Amino acid sequence: MGEFEKKVKRYLDKIRKENKKLNIFLHVNESAVRDAGEIDKKQNKGRLYGFVFGVKSNINVKGLIANCSSKTLENYQATYDAAVIEKIKAEDGVIIGMLNCDEFASGSSGETSAFGACQNPSALGRIPGGSSSGSAAAVAAGFCDATLGSDTGGSIRNPASHCGVIGVKPSYGMVSRYGLIDLSMSLDQIGPLAKNVEDAALVLDVIRGKDTRDTTTTDSKQVKLDRVGKIKVGVLQINGIDKKINSVVDKKLLEVARKNGWNLKNVEINHIDLAVQTYYPLCYSEFFSATRRFDGRRYGKKIEDSCGEEVLRRILGGCEITKAEFAGAYYQKALEVKEIIKGEFEKVFKEVDCVVLPTVPGLPWKIGEGAKMKPEEIYAYDALTIPANLAEICAVSVPAGLVDKIPVGLQVMCAKGEDAKMLSIAKYFE
Numbered sequence: 001m002g003e004f005e006k007k008v009k010r011y012l013d014k015i016r017k018e019n020k021k022l023n024i025f026l027h028v029n030e031s032a033v034r035d036a037g038e039i040d041k042k043q044n045k046g047r048l049y050g051f052v053f054g055v056k057s058n059i060n061v062k063g064l065i066a067n068c069s070s071k072t073l074e075n076y077q078a079t080y081d082a083a084v085i086e087k088i089k090a091e092d093g094v095i096i097g098m099l100n101c102d103e104f105a106s107g108s109s110g111e112t113s114a115f116g117a118c119q120n121p122s123a124l125g126r127i128p129g130g131s132s133s134g135s136a137a138a139v140a141a142g143f144c145d146a147t148l149g150s151d152t153g154g155s156i157r158n159p160a161s162h163c164g165v166i167g168v169k170p171s172y173g174m175v176s177r178y179g180l181i182d183l184s185m186s187l188d189q190i191g192p193l194a195k196n197v198e199d200a201a202l203v204l205d206v207i208r209g210k211d212t213r214d215t216t217t218t219d220s221k222q223v224k225l226d227r228v229g230k231i232k233v234g235v236l237q238i239n240g241i242d243k244k245i246n247s248v249v250d251k252k253l254l255e256v257a258r259k260n261g262w263n264l265k266n267v268e269i270n271h272i273d274l275a276v277q278t279y280y281p282l283c284y285s286e287f288f289s290a291t292r293r294f295d296g297r298r299y300g301k302k303i304e305d306s307c308g309e310e311v312l313r314r315i316l317g318g319c320e321i322t323k324a325e326f327a328g329a330y331y332q333k334a335l336e337v338k339e340i341i342k343g344e345f346e347k348v349f350k351e352v353d354c355v356v357l358p359t360v361p362g363l364p365w366k367i368g369e370g371a372k373m374k375p376e377e378i379y380a381y382d383a384l385t386i387p388a389n390l391a392e393i394c395a396v397s398v399p400a401g402l403v404d405k406i407p408v409g410l411q412v413m414c415a416k417g418e419d420a421k422m423l424s425i426a427k428y429f430e
């Protein structure tokens, strides 16, 4: 048996033993061991040889179930590979299975999954965060080397923060969305979650690239880690963050900045308080439109008859605010504020190399508590991650330390297209 084949087998054995309790994988790939064995025999091996991947259930992997953790697509078997999966396979990575997430990526806890929340392996009994709940939990549980998630308003970074792993939201347009089942297409990006920055950088470098099947993609710079020298770091001051989280992130930032002779400068984004309010009209409208294909004719069930409460809220909300009589009122207004926030970030990045802030303003709650929370309360957990999606910039969450034994993430943001520089900076926080 080859090395890769043995490794995949070890992971599969572990998943078979522990997944029942953790509910991280929805399906495993029964041919993963065989796939790895074939790769072991190849003369020239790709850059991802030896990498075992888990994939969020809203990304198409040919032959595997891509149900978006929804009853609507419960048995939907993907008929093609998403662009990112083509690239991973071309570099000899192996896909070991499909991961739990919030239903249609709508949530920040993992609790809206039709197949039950998954556990946070780093804080048992608590939510792993979301919506890429399984993608972060799988890395934290040691079920695979790296995973793919999608991030529309924080869905990669939020669970990465709660589970204590690395999670990257690439600049908008860097990674093809071809084969991603949309939440909100003008904000969605696919990105990697991994145990360390180096692995995340390698995966991002493989999956990036212009793709004619997603016309929002652009050429991008190679993702290569480098020394960054004496940079200027913007410290974003925001209200409403848990004091203990703030102090863990501050401490980490000061320690790393002092050691490397970095300059700190307080910066402000004036309209950042409007980010959550701006995000939801965009998300609701685009999601409503994207879900019109789930009308029961082609994909089995009609979405309104088979989805959960949060998804239905977004469909009904999106239907309402996109009515002709509201033209220009909600979606258009939100687009205007998005442009303002984008402009404010562009100005800040003329003065500093990166911006640092916590990833999530609160600790992950106990599984089940989300059901008692108001939607607005849950939405507020995205206040620090949504701005990067609106501004189309890149952002990464790196573990900063613990609060009450629960992991807390520090977020580094850089200008659009500066993903390599951002990851180079993130490496100093590891």
Ligand code: GLN
Pocket: 105, 106, 107, 108, 130, 131, 150, 151, 152, 153, 154, 155, 156, 183, 283, 382
């Ligand atoms: N939590 C946010 C939402 O519910 C973000 C989701 C995401 O990034 N996919 O929409």
